[in-house]
Amino acid sequence: MNVKITHKHKCKRIATAKMDKGRDWWVGKLTEPVKEYPLETHCLHLKTQVKDVVFLCNKGDFAQLQLLGRVVTGQLNEEWIDSMLKIIINPQ
Numbered sequence: 001m002n003v004k005i006t007h008k009h010k011c012k013r014i015a016t017a018k019m020d021k022g023r024d025w026w027v028g029k030l031t032e033p034v035k036e037y038p039l040e041t042h043c044l045h046l047k048t049q050v051k052d053v054v055f056l057c058n059k060g061d062f063a064q065l066q067l068l069g070r071v072v073t074g075q076l077n078e079e080w081i082d083s084m085l086k087i088i089i090n091p092q
Contacts (some may be wrong), residue, residue, distance in 0.1 A: 009034050009056065011043050022049045028055075 005026075011028030019025055025046040034040060040056035047053075070076040 007034055007056070009029060009043060009054070016040075023047060027062075 007058050010031045012031055013026050014029050015027040017025040024045070028043045028045065029044060030041055034056060037056050040058050042057045042059075042062070044055040044057050045052075046055070066082060067076065071078060071081065
């Protein structure tokens with residue numbers, strides 16, 4: 001598999017998801033800042049049957065990812081999220 005790495009990073013694995021065979025998802029905390037992306041504090045490593053991907057992230061990204069996951073699992077729905085965004089963006 002050809003993978004192009006555009007920005008190398010150094011991290012320490014802090015959490016791993018239990019996945020099916022062929023998948024390995026884990027979160028790392030950056031041990032050194034990535035010069036081009038100073039706001040990123042963590043990384044999300046996703047290995048699937050199709051591709052290996054690493055995302056540089058921060059806590060805000062994980063909060064949004066958690067909300068999206070709740071929509072997919074049926075814990076929240078898109079209408080609720082939209083209504084909350086309207087309140088946050090246009091408080092009355």
